[in-house]
Amino acid sequence: MTLDRAIAFFILIVCLLYGYSAWFIMDAEIPPFMARNPVWPSSFPKILAIGGMFFSFLVLITPYRPKDDPDLDLSRLSEYNYGQAIGLLALMTAYALLLLPLGFLASTFLFLMIGSLILGERRWVPMILASGIASVGIWYLVQEVLGIFLRPLPAMFGA
Amino acid sequence: MIEGLLIGLSTAFSLTNILMVIGGCLIGTFIGMLPGLGPMSIIAIMIPVAITIGDPSAALILLAGVYYGAIFGGSTSSILINAPGVASTVASSFDGYPMARDGKAGKALTIAAIASFAGGTIGALLLMVFAPMLASVALLFHSAEYFALMVVGLSAIAAFAGTGNVAKAMLMTIVGLMLATVGTSALFNAPRFTAGMMELQSGIGFITLAMAMFALPEAIYLVLDPARSKRSGDSGKITNLRISREEGRQIAPVIGRQSVQGFFIGVLPGAGATIASFLGYAVERNIASAEEQKMFGKGSVKGLAAPESANNAASTGSFVPLLTLGIPGSGTTAILLGALLALNVTPGPRLMVDSPEIFWSVIISMYLGNLVLLILNLPLIPYIAKILAVPRTFLIPFILFFTLMGAYIGQNNSTELLLLVAFGVMATILKFADFPLPPLLIGFILGGMLEDNFARSMQLYDGVSFMWERPMTMVLLIVAAILVVLPGLRTWRARASQRRGVSTPD
Numbered sequence: 001m002t003l004d005r006a007i008a009f010f011i012l013i014v015c016l017l018y019g020y021s022a023w024f025i026m027d028a029e030i031p032p033f034m035a036r037n038p039v040w041p042s043s044f045p046k047i048l049a050i051g052g053m054f055f056s057f058l059v060l061i062t063p064y065r066p067k068d069d070p071d072l073d074l075s076r077l078s079e080y081n082y083g084q085a086i087g088l089l090a091l092m093t094a095y096a097l098l099l100l101p102l103g104f105l106a107s108t109f110l111f112l113m114i115g116s117l118i119l120g121e122r123r124w125v126p127m128i129l130a131s132g133i134a135s136v137g138i139w140y141l142v143q144e145v146l147g148i149f150l151r152p153l154p155a156m157f158g159a
Numbered sequence: 160m161i162e163g164l165l166i167g168l169s170t171a172f173s174l175t176n177i178l179m180v181i182g183g184c185l186i187g188t189f190i191g192m193l194p195g196l197g198p199m200s201i202i203a204i205m206i207p208v209a210i211t212i213g214d215p216s217a218a219l220i221l222l223a224g225v226y227y228g229a230i231f232g233g234s235t236s237s238i239l240i241n242a243p244g245v246a247s248t249v250a251s252s253f254d255g256y257p258m259a260r261d262g263k264a265g266k267a268l269t270i271a272a273i274a275s276f277a278g279g280t281i282g283a284l285l286l287m288v289f290a291p292m293l294a295s296v297a298l299l300f301h302s303a304e305y306f307a308l309m310v311v312g313l314s315a316i317a318a319f320a321g322t323g324n325v326a327k328a329m330l331m332t333i334v335g336l337m338l339a340t341v342g343t344s345a346l347f348n349a350p351r352f353t354a355g356m357m358e359l360q361s362g363i364g365f366i367t368l369a370m371a372m373f374a375l376p377e378a379i380y381l382v383l384d385p386a387r388s389k390r391s392g393d394s395g396k397i398t399n400l401r402i403s404r405e406e407g408r409q410i411a412p413v414i415g416r417q418s419v420q421g422f423f424i425g426v427l428p429g430a431g432a433t434i435a436s437f438l439g440y441a442v443e444r445n446i447a448s449a450e451e452q453k454m455f456g457k458g459s460v461k462g463l464a465a466p467e468s469a470n471n472a473a474s475t476g477s478f479v480p481l482l483t484l485g486i487p488g489s490g491t492t493a494i495l496l497g498a499l500l501a502l503n504v505t506p507g508p509r510l511m512v513d514s515p516e517i518f519w520s521v522i523i524s525m526y527l528g529n530l531v532l533l534i535l536n537l538p539l540i541p542y543i544a545k546i547l548a549v550p551r552t553f554l555i556p557f558i559l560f561f562t563l564m565g566a567y568i569g570q571n572n573s574t575e576l577l578l579l580v581a582f583g584v585m586a587t588i589l590k591f592a593d594f595p596l597p598p599l600l601i602g603f604i605l606g607g608m609l610e611d612n613f614a615r616s617m618q619l620y621d622g623v624s625f626m627w628e629r630p631m632t633m634v635l636l637i638v639a640a641i642l643v644v645l646p647g648l649r650t651w652r653a654r655a656s657q658r659r660g661v662s663t664p665d
Contacts, residue, residue: 004327004592011330018337018352026351034347039617041347044610048337055330062326063654080383088382088559089580095563096576108560115556119382130553138564147211148568 008059015056019049087118103153108135163291163511167519170216171527179212179221180524184531187228189543192236196558198229199490199597200374204561206366206498207568215502216517220524222495227279227528228536230432230474234271234467235540239264240547247432247470250440254455254462261458265400270460271467272537273402274414278468279529281418282425282475286482287522289426290511294483297508303625306612307635309605312486314639315428316598318646325646328598331589335599338363339606358574365497367566367579368603372596373490374562375583380590381555400537402460410464413443421469425476428488432470432477439469475525482506482518486605490597493604500604 022045030040095111102110112131121127142148170176183205190201205225209218233248238255251271258267300308317328341352342362353359417439424435443465444455455462480488485507487493499506504517511518536543566579586596616625616632627633 002592003588004594007589007592007594008330011334015337021352037618038621039614041344041349041351043617044613045337045340045351048333048340052330052333052337055326055333058326059330081385082383085379085382088555089379089584092559092563092580093577096573096580099567099573099576111560111563112556115559116552119552119555121550121552126553134557134560142564142568148207148571 005060008056012053012056012060015049015052018045019053022046022049084118084120088115091115091118100151101154104139104150105135105152106154108138163515163519164287164523166516167521167523170516170520171220171523175214176217176220176520176524177527179217180224180527181531181535183221183224183226184228184231184528184536185539187225187230188232188235188532188536188540189228189546191229191232192543192546193232193554193558196229196377197233197373198226199369199494200377200562201225201229202491202494202498203366203369203374204565206369206494206501207565209498210501213502215499215504215514216520218502219495219499219504219517219521222498223521223524224528224531226474226491226495227275227471227525227532230471231272231275231532231536232543234275235268235544236547238267238271238463239544247436247473248466249433250436250466251463251470253440253466254457254459257456257458258460258463263458266402266406267463268537268540269400269402270406270410270463272533274410274417274464274467275471276529276533277414278418278421278471279475279532280526281415281468282422282472283522283525283529285419285422285472286475286479286525290479290483290518290522293479294508294511297484298512300508300631301616301629302612302619303616303629303632304635306609306616307626307632307639308484309486309609309612311635311639311642312428312480312484312488313598313602313605313609314642316488316601318642319427319431319434324593324595325643325650327593328595329643331594331596331599332602335602335604336606336609338368338599339603340610344607344610358572363578363603364566364570364575365494365501365600365604367570367575368582369494369497369600370562370565371579371582372586372600374558374565375579376587376590376596378555378558378562379583379587381551381558385551406460410460413461413464414468417443417465417469418472421472422476424469425473426479426488428480428486431489432473435473435476436466436470439465471529478521478525482510482521483508485510485608487601490600493597493601497604 022042026042026045027040030042034040091111091114095107098107109131112134113127116127116131139150139152143150143152171180186205187198187201190196190204191198202222202225205222209221212218212221230247234251234255237248237252238259241252241256255267255271258264313332314329317325317332339362341359343350343360350360420442421432421435421439424438425431440462443461444452447455447459447461451459451461474491477487477489477492480486481492481496483506485496485505487496496506504510504514562579562583563576566575567573589599590596617623619625620628625632626636
């Protein structure tokens with residue numbers, strides 16, 4: 001199965017689940033005063049579920065046609081830096097989880113440092129300078145200029 | 160109209176708003192030059208900033224400035240290093256890059272800037288004429304027509320997605336609409352499809368989704384394939400920004416024609432700047448004299464001026480459906496629509512009646528923006544181009560960090576960041592399999608309004624009878640159906656005839 005069919009199949013399953021919850025879960029919970037209403041919270045989702053199933057089925061049965069001008073060079077697929085990409089995504093997840101406990105300054109500094117590190121940068125002085133200036137500068141911009149509160153320090157220090 | 164213009168002038172010429180245009184253009188050019196960050200990602204990054212400004216006119220002026228700046232920045236990197244940051248400037252590299260290699264980089268940049276300026280200005284003039292006309296028609300529309308009109312818009316976007324891609328684009332639109340149903344709907348006041356998660360009750364943040372659909376996949380592509388950002392021919396020194404009188408005479412008619420053509424292509428939903436630029440290039444090549452035709456692709460001034468004026472005029476044209484109908488025709492205008500909704504402004508025919516200062520100040524800011532690009536950005540280009548020398552080991556972490564920041568500032572909770580990463584991974588896989596992503600975001604942004612209008616019509620007509628009882632609605636829905644079915648039919652027939660001709664097993 002090619003990737004686009006696998007995706008279409010996955011979306012088909014999602015549409016089935018979505019349709020199931022629209023028809024069976026949401027309709028069962030409809031308050032009695034709404035039952036006479038011509039349109040229910042589930043009406044529009046039902047149409048979407050049917051449409052989604054139809055088009056994902058269409059993609060599933062359409063014969064595969066390679067793109068004339070691929071955005072990615074598929075012949076070099078094996079040379080790609082999967083490790084770096086996955087590492088950076090993991091780093092973003094870690095940032096999401098640590099932003100509040102560690103505070104903005106520390107987590108941003110670490111994020112930018114480790115990000116460059118994952119990409120193979122080893123010039124420590126520019127790395128520390130860029131990450132340090134950026135995290136303090138952006139914190140200042142967001143907190144003081146835009147007026148959005150960002151907890152700068154780790155949660156254990158209060159504030 | 161004169162009255163409106165005056166309101167616009169007085170709003171746009173306040174000190175803050177002029178600073179907004181200048182700042183927006185500069186930021187846009189700066190970031191637009193970077194490989195992989197198109198106008199959509201840049202605007203998405205700038206939205207939290209625009210929203211904190213609070214004043215809708217100023218915010219929209221800033222975002223519009225960023226938009227023009229980004230397009231200009233994209234052209235610059237196409238010309239200098241043959242690495243278009245955006246699809247709509249690919250055609251500019253056909254002749255711009257050969258010119259730069261010949262040592263005429265400065266000249267190419269000037270032509271690009273003048274063509275963009277003319278395209279944008281002529282586009283803004285046409286917008287000023289056509290938008291009020293369209294809006295007065297649209298004032299007659301009821302919710303049923305709006306529903307139908309949005310269906311037409313969404314189908315048109317899918318229909319222009321390219322041959323053999325219509326089913327995929329429709330599927331993406333529907334996925335976007337499904338994502339829009341997550342959360343508490345205004346109409347029924349009850350949470351739906353939240354899977355019991357508190358954070359989803361207010362729905363998925365549109366900035367999060369915009370970042371996940373555009374900025375993040377591009378950044379991941381840059382990581383995966385280092386060659387993507389290193390396609391550097393030496394940009395060399397940018398000298399001699401002047402063009403000769405002879406060259407000016409050559410490009411003037413091209414700019415005139417392509418500005419008008421580009422504008423009207425831009426008005427069509429789904430077509431947009433990319434198609435306008437390629438079409439503009441093709442048209443000008445076909446009507447050029449045989450001698451000039453040979454120059455196309457080897458550094459023809461006409462071949463550079465055509466796509467540049469067309470894509471700028473088209474970007475302006477794409478504001479027509481956004482401002483008059485409230486229906487975005489492209490990913491970028493969809494993001495702008497999201498920003499407007501976040502600022503409590505509902506674009507549509509009422510916009511011109513209820514808050515003319517927003518409408519007209521945006522138009523005035525378009526002139527200003529184009530002027531700023533020409534007189535401020537062009538001389539600064541040699542300095543701004545230095546950003547192309549920033550190593551990717553520094554650039555990529557910053558791009559990723561900005562996507563995180565955008566999502567966080569927009570919603571102020573860190574669950575949003577996890578959603579961003581999850582959607583970003585999905586978007587990258589979808590992009591890998593050649594599923595178009597703009598329809599998803601447009602569907603997501605229009606989803607709420609589409610359902611509202613649908614529900615209102617259902618309530619008024621006590622059922623779906625509005626679809627055939629209102630002639631206008633019926634016509635629009637038929638148009639939508641034709642738009643979706645026609646390209647599919649064409650590919651199917653082409654395939655059938657191919658099968659009869661050559662018996663290649665699929």
